[in-house]
Amino acid sequence: MLEVSNLHVKYGNIEALHGISFHVDEGEMVALLGANGAGKSTTLMSIMRLPPPEGPQVTKGEIRFNGVDLLPVAAHILIVKYGVGLVPEGRHIFGNLTVFENLKLATYARKDKDQIEKDYERVFSLFPRLADRRWQRGDLLSGGEQQMLAIGRAFMSGVRFVLLDEPSMGLSPLLMLELFRVLKELNESGTTILVVEQNARIALKYAHRAYVLEAGKIVLEGAAEALADNPEIQKAYLG
Amino acid sequence: MSFEIFFQNLLNALQWGSFYALIALGYTMVYGVLLLINFAHGDIFMVGAYIGFFFATLLMGKYAGFSTGLPPAVIFGLTVLVTMVLTAGVGVAIERIAYRPLRRKGASRLYVVITALMCGLILENGNLALLGASRRNFPELLPNTVHNIAGVTFSNVKILVIVTTILVFILLETIVRKTKLGMAMRAISYDRMAVPLMGIPVDTVIVFTFILGSSMAALAGVLFATAYPVLEPYMGALVGWKAFIAAVLGGIGEIRGAFVGGFLLGFVEIFVAALFPSTLRDLIAFSILLVFLSIKPTGIFGIARATKI
Numbered sequence: 001m002l003e004v005s006n007l008h009v010k011y012g013n014i015e016a017l018h019g020i021s022f023h024v025d026e027g028e029m030v031a032l033l034g035a036n037g038a039g040k041s042t043t044l045m046s047i048m049r050l051p052p053p054e055g056p057q058v059t060k061g062e063i064r065f066n067g068v069d070l071l072p073v074a075a076h077i078l079i080v081k082y083g084v085g086l087v088p089e090g091r092h093i094f095g096n097l098t099v100f101e102n103l104k105l106a107t108y109a110r111k112d113k114d115q116i117e118k119d120y121e122r123v124f125s126l127f128p129r130l131a132d133r134r135w136q137r138g139d140l141l142s143g144g145e146q147q148m149l150a151i152g153r154a155f156m157s158g159v160r161f162v163l164l165d166e167p168s169m170g171l172s173p174l175l176m177l178e179l180f181r182v183l184k185e186l187n188e189s190g191t192t193i194l195v196v197e198q199n200a201r202i203a204l205k206y207a208h209r210a211y212v213l214e215a216g217k218i219v220l221e222g223a224a225e226a227l228a229d230n231p232e233i234q235k236a237y238l239g
Numbered sequence: 240m241s242f243e244i245f246f247q248n249l250l251n252a253l254q255w256g257s258f259y260a261l262i263a264l265g266y267t268m269v270y271g272v273l274l275l276i277n278f279a280h281g282d283i284f285m286v287g288a289y290i291g292f293f294f295a296t297l298l299m300g301k302y303a304g305f306s307t308g309l310p311p312a313v314i315f316g317l318t319v320l321v322t323m324v325l326t327a328g329v330g331v332a333i334e335r336i337a338y339r340p341l342r343r344k345g346a347s348r349l350y351v352v353i354t355a356l357m358c359g360l361i362l363e364n365g366n367l368a369l370l371g372a373s374r375r376n377f378p379e380l381l382p383n384t385v386h387n388i389a390g391v392t393f394s395n396v397k398i399l400v401i402v403t404t405i406l407v408f409i410l411l412e413t414i415v416r417k418t419k420l421g422m423a424m425r426a427i428s429y430d431r432m433a434v435p436l437m438g439i440p441v442d443t444v445i446v447f448t449f450i451l452g453s454s455m456a457a458l459a460g461v462l463f464a465t466a467y468p469v470l471e472p473y474m475g476a477l478v479g480w481k482a483f484i485a486a487v488l489g490g491i492g493e494i495r496g497a498f499v500g501g502f503l504l505g506f507v508e509i510f511v512a513a514l515f516p517s518t519l520r521d522l523i524a525f526s527i528l529l530v531f532l533s534i535k536p537t538g539i540f541g542i543a544r545a546t547k548i
Contacts, residue, residue: 050432075435085436092433094426105422109438157438 034213085159095139256505261459262482265452281479287460330453490541
């Protein structure tokens with residue numbers, strides 16, 4: 001589904017990714033692991049085509065989605081046309097809109113009214129807390145609720161392939177578990193997922209496969225179970 | 240101050256407040272979406288008045304061999320509509336030509352503000368070069384009837400201005416609260432980065448904002464010219480500055496702030512002029528507003544913005 005090959009990316013004059021290659025197949029849940037500054041978020045931002053000055057600059061390599069070159073595609077087109085969405089690090093929900101308005105805004109470009117109604121129900125059944133708080137302003141939600149809203153919002157935008165940037169950040173272990181359970185459920189019902197995580201333990205528990213990034217290069221890859229048993233990983237990331 | 244004079248001044252304050260409010264809207268909406276103070280906006284108001292002037296006189300058959308023979312009230316209605324559309328085009332063109340290229344290059348906001356100032360000067364001086372310094376008289380399209388109720392006199396134009404402004408307020412609040420484009424406008428003002436992730440083209444929202452702001456300035460321009468029918472190239476400068484102050488007073492970025500700020504400025508000006516010699520009007524009025532802002536620097540509805548990382 002997603003094919004990244006020999007990707008070089010720089011911020012200004014500093015190269016952050018030195019030619020990484022990986023792929024995500026349809027229906028998979030793949031984790032991208034690594035320490036702070038390894039280039040995980042940069043990878044996602046590059047796929048999402050966020051324009052400068054916010055976004056990094058791809059200098060070499062290819063990003064293909066079902067064979068289509070994504071590099072010339074603008075971020076908003078990625079969702080509308082290809083169903084590729086991002087849940088950014090730090091959630092970036094709209095705090096001045098209500099929970100419901102946040103979800104509704106995500107349907108901006110969608111025309112399939114009946115399916116939208118079903119999707120609202122789906123989001124509210126996955127995250128009952130959001131249903132209780134649907135008329136509250138986004139900035140009044142707790143961190144966990146904001147993360148749920150960010151995922152619900154991506155779902156409402158009609159994603160078939162979703163990139164998640166550090167979804168567990170700032171969540172309690174219990175909420176983290178709940179979150180990954182929901183991600184697994186979404187994955188099993190057909191959404192392909194690429195999740196960037198610092199918490200390797202939980203990511204490896206739920207993902208099918210994983211890649212490990214270190215200083216802008218992929219140093220390890222494999223099935224999640226195999227990686228979880230890998231002594232190097234255990235030493236570096238699982239403590 | 241007697242009851243009649245008080246009401247007389249109240250109506251005047253509402254009328255001037257309406258002009259300020261309609262123009263302040265454009266400042267506040269563009270700021271909300273782009274964090275840009277669009278200093279060309281006062282001159283967009285001037286451009287609106289001129290476009291209205293030329294369109295109205297065209298329909299009235301002032302130019303060789305062409306006359307529509309429409310009744311003046313119909314001409315007025317058409318003039319308002321066409322002027323709003325054309326002026327919106329001017330606003331969007333400025334966005335396209337001047338602001339968007341800078342945005343694409345990630346230029347610092349200071350440069351964009353300076354560009355806006357220059358655009359305003361270009362509009363003023365372009366008008367001067369094109370049409371000359373002579374003033375133009377806006378044609379009287381609406382018969383100016385003066386009513387008198389219990390000693391308070393008011394013209395139909397004054398009532399039209401005030402009622403229009405209130406309707407515009409309701410319309411814009413509805414757009415911003417209920418439509419997806421309006422929601423997108425609010426969303427951008429909170430977090431610009433996340434907006435394209437919702438499948439929303441940011442440029443479309445920005446263009447929509449400029450259309451709304453410029454067409455309201457055009458509406459203000461035609462109404463202003465109907466009430467005070469003398470047009471000159473610099474007419475937008477002072478009114479524009481004052482409308483900008485009104486937008487800041489109300490809390491820049493907030494639509495209701497533009498209205499409340501506009502009316503507040505109208506009231507302070509008119510009542511200061513009613514109580515003190517009129518040469519002191521602006522001095523006293525703006526001293527009052529300075530004190531107000533030093534007490535509440537965010538304006539009436541504004542909230543302090545934390546810089547987001």
